[in-house]
Amino acid sequence: MAMAWIWTVLTGAALLFGLLTGRMDAVASAALEGAGDAVDLCLGIAGAICLWSGLMELMRRSGLMDGLSRLLRPVLIRLFPESEKIPGALDALSINVSANLLGLGNAATPAGIKAAKLLRGEGEAGGGLVRLVVLNTASVQLIPATVCALRASAGARQPFDILPAVWLASAFSVTAGLIAERILRRFFK
Secondary structure, X not given: OHHHHHHHHHHHHHHHHHHXXXXXXXXXXXXXXXXXXXXXHHHHXXXXXHHXXXXXXXXXXXXXXXXXXXXXHHHHHHHOXXXXXOOOHHXXXXXXXXXXXXXXXXXXXXXXXXXHHHHHOOOOOOHHHHHHHHHHHOXXXXXXXXXXXXXXXXXXXXXXXXXXXXXXXXXXXXXXXHHHHHHHHHHOX
């Protein structure tokens, strides 16, 4: 609801200033140009999402996803000890984290929602659910597929040249988030 108001105010302000300055033709052409750019961007991203979602499905069917999930289980059990007692939670966590590692946030969402429902438990959000939110918000990405697709659609010659910076930034953000979760959990039980 707030975004609707923000866009309404911004659009109204653009129209008002266009009228006041006598440049409605510039406002209209900018709106049409922006709409065209938005369509181009959406088509570029849609193509990349289809590609990476297809790759994710191939990995799932070939068993590579299960192998990656098995590799992640020891780490996930350490991060989410309560998940061992909840049927299906560790599988959902594994799929979610694996998809996020590959930069497939849209493919990670269903498993993340399932894991969140299983970790939620009774009443307030427990530590496991908070850690899941931290991992999904600041996820470590080995291949930031969506960002690279945006860069490619914007004309970047080497859209994957940001990988070292992404790895470093995401590792720091996950570490900081997990440390903050642990500290805050001690103060606000």
